Amino acid sequence: MNTDLTRASAAELADALASKSISSVEVTQAHLDRIAAVDGQVHAYLHVDAEGALATARAIDERRAAGESLPTLAGVPIAVKDVMTTKGLPTTCGSRMLEGWIPPYDATVVRHIKAAGMPILGKTNMDEFAMGSSTEHSAYGPSRNPWDLERIPGGSGGGSSAVIASFQAPLATGTDTGGSIRQPAAVTGTVGTKPTYGGVSRYGLVALASSLDQAGPCARTVLDTALLHEVMGGHDPLDSTSIDAPVPPVVEAARRADVAGMRIGVVKELGGEGYQPGVRARFDEAVALLVERGAEVVEVSCPNFDYALAAYYLILPSEASSNLAKFDAMRYGMRVLPEGIDAPTAEQVMAATRDAGFGDEVKRRIILGTYALSSGYYDAYYGSAQKVRTLIAQDFARAYEKVDVLVSPTAPTTAFKLGDKLDDPMAMYLNDIATIPANLAGVPGMSVPSGVADEDGLPTGIQILAPATKDERLYSVGAALEQALLERWGAPILSRAPELGADLVKGA
Amino acid sequence: MSSLSREDVAHLAGLARIDLSDAELDKMVGELAVILESVAKVQQAPIADVAPMSHPMPLTNVTRPDVVRPGLTPDEALSGAPEQELGRFAVPRILDED
Numbered sequence: 001m002n003t004d005l006t007r008a009s010a011a012e013l014a015d016a017l018a019s020k021s022i023s024s025v026e027v028t029q030a031h032l033d034r035i036a037a038v039d040g041q042v043h044a045y046l047h048v049d050a051e052g053a054l055a056t057a058r059a060i061d062e063r064r065a066a067g068e069s070l071p072t073l074a075g076v077p078i079a080v081k082d083v084m085t086t087k088g089l090p091t092t093c094g095s096r097m098l099e100g101w102i103p104p105y106d107a108t109v110v111r112h113i114k115a116a117g118m119p120i121l122g123k124t125n126m127d128e129f130a131m132g133s134s135t136e137h138s139a140y141g142p143s144r145n146p147w148d149l150e151r152i153p154g155g156s157g158g159g160s161s162a163v164i165a166s167f168q169a170p171l172a173t174g175t176d177t178g179g180s181i182r183q184p185a186a187v188t189g190t191v192g193t194k195p196t197y198g199g200v201s202r203y204g205l206v207a208l209a210s211s212l213d214q215a216g217p218c219a220r221t222v223l224d225t226a227l228l229h230e231v232m233g234g235h236d237p238l239d240s241t242s243i244d245a246p247v248p249p250v251v252e253a254a255r256r257a258d259v260a261g262m263r264i265g266v267v268k269e270l271g272g273e274g275y276q277p278g279v280r281a282r283f284d285e286a287v288a289l290l291v292e293r294g295a296e297v298v299e300v301s302c303p304n305f306d307y308a309l310a311a312y313y314l315i316l317p318s319e320a321s322s323n324l325a326k327f328d329a330m331r332y333g334m335r336v337l338p339e340g341i342d343a344p345t346a347e348q349v350m351a352a353t354r355d356a357g358f359g360d361e362v363k364r365r366i367i368l369g370t371y372a373l374s375s376g377y378y379d380a381y382y383g384s385a386q387k388v389r390t391l392i393a394q395d396f397a398r399a400y401e402k403v404d405v406l407v408s409p410t411a412p413t414t415a416f417k418l419g420d421k422l423d424d425p426m427a428m429y430l431n432d433i434a435t436i437p438a439n440l441a442g443v444p445g446m447s448v449p450s451g452v453a454d455e456d457g458l459p460t461g462i463q464i465l466a467p468a469t470k471d472e473r474l475y476s477v478g479a480a481l482e483q484a485l486l487e488r489w490g491a492p493i494l495s496r497a498p499e500l501g502a503d504l505v506k507g508a
Numbered sequence: 509m510s511s512l513s514r515e516d517v518a519h520l521a522g523l524a525r526i527d528l529s530d531a532e533l534d535k536m537v538g539e540l541a542v543i544l545e546s547v548a549k550v551q552q553a554p555i556a557d558v559a560p561m562s563h564p565m566p567l568t569n570v571t572r573p574d575v576v577r578p579g580l581t582p583d584e585a586l587s588g589a590p591e592q593e594l595g596r597f598a599v600p601r602i603l604d605e606d
Contacts, residue, residue: 240567314547346600370524384553387555391554
């Protein structure tokens with residue numbers, strides 16, 4: 001294992017902790033030191049809980065010393081996306097609306113993390129209410145890509161991807177409504193999975209679009225991602241869409257890394273025009289490596305994917321406009337009184353608060369959703385989008401009759417510069433063009449690093465998609481590809497990222 | 509397809525309970541026009557006779573045994589309230605004068 005504990009994988013840390021060659025306090029403190037040294041540059045955390053993390057670490061060390069048998073990841077620290085409620089820790093969702101809000105309860109995912117004995121280092125930055133592909137819509141300022149601090153770390157989970165890529169945590173949680181785990185993973189050279197819809201509980205996640213939202217794991221290796229997937233997933237009676245079945249055998253699949261005999265479909269509609277040459281080149285090479293490992297590759301057509309982006313940007317705003325109605329300035333969150341009105345009504349207070357508390361992108365989507373659902377336009381917009389959703393699910397079903405998994409580039413380009421797409425909402429939306437179909441159909445997807453683009457030296461990602469509840473296939477393919485690429489490169493992709501003020505780390 | 513006028517956007521903002529400023533309204537009219545033009549593409553898809561899909565999985569009603577289980581205490585429930593009084597949420601007046 002690397003002597004710098006922040007460079008080790010979660011699996012390596014878990015082994016070293018289990019054999020008592022290191023303590024959780026040492027591992028947690030090493031990450032807190034790293035955060036102190038580099039997060040001023042990266043701005044990936046909105047809140048760091050040093051005291052709480054160390055308290056958990058001490059408790060785990062004591063329990064281990066007492067001979068207790070502990071869960072695999074006990075003592076391995078983690079960062080939690082700020083969309084998940086954490087009892088006693090601020091949860092802002094990247095919005096002024098929830099500035100300073102301390103939830104009185106834990107999300108089920110957070111409860112699982114605590115039960116697994118994992119110290120929570122802090123909460124990670126995100127686009128406001130998970131609306132965005134860059135973290136630039138965070139009310140607290142953007143996070144930066146550790147590969148180039150002038151570029152975006154993806155979004156909405158850019159805080160989590162940046163934390164992982166800059167060694168400020170070995171693991172982080174994410175949520176993916178249209179690509180918010182996978183696209184940030186692709187542009188930072190990390191791994192992320194959106195499980196099958198219903199595979200991870202949504203209880204305690206601030207909802208964006210309830211029929212699309214799915215929480216999942218973020219990490220630097222496929223095995224680490226699987227280990228966290230196993231902790232996060234499972235049936236939860238508190239989420240009525242939670243799948244009542246065991247977590248798919250993702251860890252076993254990641255360890256076996258076997259694609260021999262597997263049929264892999266390259267989606268014709270995802271990867272042509274509009275995709276950066278370097279992204280396409282690394283994708284083609286990755287597919288060739290899977291063939292070398294014994295997979296069979298065919299081209300598959302999913303013609304209705306061409307309508308996915310349009311359907312998504314009707315369904316998502318519609319559901320969001322309804323979900324975000326709860327921010328009414330009455331029970332929790334911000335309350336702003338309108339100027340120039342004596343004794344304002346609740347409705348006036350609500351309208352003033354929502355103008356002050358929501359950012360531009362959130363307002364845009366709420367108003368778009370309000371329109372799409374309004375009488376007279378419902379059939380033309382929301383109704384049509386729901387029918388397109390059926391067509392996309394049928395495209396997937398037909399494809400999976402022929403192949404075991406589908407693959408495509410995760411994002412059409414490498415990380416763009418901060419500010420580049422901020423004034424052009426449609427250009428920003430196009431980042432999700434390859435990731436959206438999976439959310440519409442509810443199928444699982446993963447992004448794995450495929451290399452760096454020749455033209456800019458920035459990371460590229462390959463997306464793997466599997467049929468619903470067959471999440472383990474993502475890990476078979478992802479791990480096989482990761483192994484093949486590692487043999488080729490000789491070192492993990494993140495060893496090529498520039499050093500971030502690491503000389504400032506105490507004791508390093 | 510229809511495009512949105514400034515008055516339409518102001519009306520929608522009212523329905524959504526967002527007190528947009530004039531400058532915000534001006535900006536949003538143009539942005540929504542671009543987005544709406546793009547998302548209208550759903551109408552060109554081969555959707556005739558296709559059933560709508562609202563959810564990725566078949567939904568069934570979920571029930572639980574009717575037994576008491578722990579919930580939030582009154583203090584916890586009120587812990588994020590902008591204003592509270594006598595153990596209750598304090599809200600602005602509900603009725604308008606006219």
